[in-house]
Amino acid sequence: MAALKYSRQREMIMDFLMTRKDHPTADIVYMNVRKQNPNISLGTVYRNLTLLADIGEIARLRVGDGVDHFDADTSPHYHFVCTECGSVIDLEMDSIEGILEIAGAHFDGHIAGHVTHFYGICGNCAKLKQLS
Numbered sequence: 001m002a003a004l005k006y007s008r009q010r011e012m013i014m015d016f017l018m019t020r021k022d023h024p025t026a027d028i029v030y031m032n033v034r035k036q037n038p039n040i041s042l043g044t045v046y047r048n049l050t051l052l053a054d055i056g057e058i059a060r061l062r063v064g065d066g067v068d069h070f071d072a073d074t075s076p077h078y079h080f081v082c083t084e085c086g087s088v089i090d091l092e093m094d095s096i097e098g099i100l101e102i103a104g105a106h107f108d109g110h111i112a113g114h115v116t117h118f119y120g121i122c123g124n125c126a127k128l129k130q131l132s
Contacts, residue, residue: 004055009033009040010048017058017072023079023088025067063088063117082122084129091118 012033017024024032030045049070053060061069063081069088078091096116104111121129 004051007048009037009044010052012036012040013045013048014052014057014072017070020072021090023061023069023071025069027067029070061088078116078118080118080120080122082125083119084121084125087122087124089122 013029016029016033026042026046026049029049030040030042033045034040049058049060049068052058053070056074059071059074061071061079063069063079065081065086073090076095076097078093078096080089080091081087082089099114099116100111103114
C-alpha cells in the first residue's frame with residue numbers, strides 16, 4: 001500500500017479527535033474543525049474520517065443510534081451509551097476478553113473478537129432526572 005499523502009485537513013481532524021473523549025459524530029467534527037478552517041467542507045470531513053477509520057488510525061463506533069461516532073483511542077476498551085442523551089463514554093474497567101472463551105465453548109468455529117457496548121443512563125442525565 002502506498003504511503004498516505006499528508007493532508008492539513010486530515011491532521012486537523014485527527015488533532016480535534018485526540019482532544020475528545022465523547023466520541024463525536026462527523027457533524028460535530030465538521031462544526032469544530034470549521035472554526036479553524038472555514039473553507040473545509042462536510043464532504044472532506046466525511047471522506048477523511050472514513051479513510052482514517054479504514055486504515056485503523058481511528059475507531060468508527062456504531063452504537064445503534066443511526067450515526068457513526070469516532071474515537072481517536074484505538075486501544076481495546078469499552079463504551080457506555082446513554083439512552084437519554086445519546087452520549088458515548090469510555091468505561092474504565094478491567095478487560096472482559098475471557099468472554100471469547102465463554103462464547104466459543106459451544107461454538108465449532110473461531111471467534112476472533114467482540115464489540116461490547118453498555119447501555120443505561122449517564123451521570124448527568126441521572127442527576128437531571130433527580131432534579132425534576
